[in-house]
Amino acid sequence: MGTSGRQGPAGAEGRRARRHDPQRRTRILDAALEVLVADGVAGITHRKVAARADVPLGSVTYHFASLADLLAQAFAWYVGQRTAEYEALFTEVATRADLIEILVDLVQAGPSRHRGAVLGFELHLAALRDPALRALTHEWTRASRAVLARLTGPETAARLDALLEGMIMHALLSTEREPREETRAAIAQTLGPAAVGPGA
Amino acid sequence: MGTSGRQGPAGAEGRRARRHDPQRRTRILDAALEVLVADGVAGITHRKVAARADVPLGSVTYHFASLADLLAQAFAWYVGQRTAEYEALFTEVATRADLIEILVDLVQAGPSRHRGAVLGFELHLAALRDPALRALTHEWTRASRAVLARLTGPETAARLDALLEGMIMHALLSTEREPREETRAAIAQTLGPAAVGPGA
């Protein structure tokens, strides 16, 4: 609880001045994402972000017009990173088996994917109510499917995308991990028997 | 603030004194669910719930020890209702085609399912951070799968469950409806070729 980084005299525990700090903007965005992972959209505040970024409170409101703005930019920043990662993930895929293995990893990765999964769901839910964010989710969904679609065709990509989303949510919430074999079978089934590859 | 303007002696418009009011508790729970649909866990407050239930603010805190408590009970109340509905949905299913049609409806129902879908995702996300809610999501997932599993066997039920969840989320977020035929094909594929029914 506000141990560190409280602003204002009430708890002025040091933080040396750091004038001239390029990439402060992105440090704040990263901090915002961390807060989102920890506390969700329901729990994000300027103060928490400032504390985590180790910048003064005023710096956050200076760089971002409002909390909603900060949220939108943070999500956009995240989606941008994520999309690149996602694309990179499939560049080496040559065979159907390669693809399956990568998708199984995606679902099973567990704690390491936690951050990504949580942010994804937070964004989805926020977008449900904020049209400004919806543009982002649309573009993200489109991009994800496009990546898959290059390997599987569009219908299968859409199905896969839905299946993966559902499985990841379940994995996130269940205490015991689903057997890897089970995950693989579900993906393989959805993928269908067809060959896979940029030329498919 | 104050859609119906409570609090403060000035402005005593509306709302008759309602001293003896049984089922006030459930009215509050219903109001809480409405607020959750409208504003999410991120936006629920005692005040909004009180206004929507048309009860004084103090009444909400009287019946529920904390906002977290109210949330938990509202979700539990919802899951209880939902589970019953869900089970009822499948009692008449006799053939594979019946099942598919019902599941397609589930995904496509659109605005009418909006409420249910939003509450479901809100609960999932909240459960991610609150272990107390996790018990609820576990039980819910278990029950949903059990219903499906009676018709399809456990593995298929799990896959279907994930697929449906993903498709519903996407349906919720996308502006244009996916063609019904597409949804049906995805479900049919996941269901596999096997027969369906209590004896399957």
Add this chain to the structure above:
Amino acid sequence: MGTSGRQGPAGAEGRRARRHDPQRRTRILDAALEVLVADGVAGITHRKVAARADVPLGSVTYHFASLADLLAQAFAWYVGQRTAEYEALFTEVATRADLIEILVDLVQAGPSRHRGAVLGFELHLAALRDPALRALTHEWTRASRAVLARLTGPETAARLDALLEGMIMHALLSTEREPREETRAAIAQTLGPAAVGPGA
């Protein structure tokens, strides 16, 4: 925090009905004193008292017209007991040495006197602001001094009374106990060289 005895549905942990309960009034008074020891005048509430007395909240407001009334009656109840005890304490005193020993015990009794000392100071401080309570402190002071005065004469009694009060407060607040010899010397000095006894 309100673990036990919370009233109202929010935390309705059992407490069997106990119709017809004579001396409920005094049970409530005793509970009020316990709360005063624990949390002070600053922290007493109907609810805490009810919880500690294991009676319904309504019972407290039923038996006592207001919290101030409860407070006043609790203090009066306490002073009554205390005065009797105090008088009893000195009935056996025959010599100057007896008296000194008893007074040293009074100051040094430590934790066992904690309750009494705390209540005494709470009452004194409350009386500072509430004239209704002042009658009580006057009477108490008068009675205490009268008891001592029978053995020492009025001037010495007043001095002793002040000294004891100060020493008890200090004992209450300091971490290490003052040497018994020190306490004895201070009392002996204030008592003066004169003989002691009902006939003094």
Add this chain to the structure above:
Amino acid sequence: MGTSGRQGPAGAEGRRARRHDPQRRTRILDAALEVLVADGVAGITHRKVAARADVPLGSVTYHFASLADLLAQAFAWYVGQRTAEYEALFTEVATRADLIEILVDLVQAGPSRHRGAVLGFELHLAALRDPALRALTHEWTRASRAVLARLTGPETAARLDALLEGMIMHALLSTEREPREETRAAIAQTLGPAAVGPGA
């Protein structure tokens, strides 16, 4: 409520905007002490302090992390002032008679000492329950005794300290003033026959 009616855009009577306001912190501390004198620890609230300091409510919570924090700092601020005063009081003391006269004044000063005496007892009582405050009372007691001890030696200083405390409390509570001669005799007795002075 609201002596000076803050909060709420309606009713913006009085109080000029005072953006830059150094020593606001100490104004708040002084206001807190005034509230403590008037209503005690039991009655202090952010609102009362804000009203008395003539600052907005938010300003109090901005400068002090919690009410307990405000209380602690206010008491510390008071003890600091008080200790200095107390020391100054005895710098001129040359003879036993000087010392006695000053101490008698201390006890008898009546209404003018009211503030000091009340704050002292409030602090003592609060310290009984809050270890953080206990550090303050220890230091205060130590300092007071040290000042006396320079003139009387340590044992006598401790006795005097207790006697004074008790007498002041009684003076505070009784309606009629004790004869000055009585007070003087008690102090003289406790002081003993010895000479007094820095060299004593």
Add this chain to the structure above:
DNA sequence: TATGAATGAGTCTTCATTCAT
């Protein structure tokens, strides 16, 4: 350009008290 100070609205929660039964 940055930022510490400031503030008003609103949040959850507690509570004395009232009242219908």
Add this chain to the structure above:
DNA sequence: TATGAATGAAGACTCATTCAT
């Protein structure tokens, strides 16, 4: 006679945002 339910007022505290420097 008791008491569970109810409620309005107020409490501590948080926070988005504004502003002077």
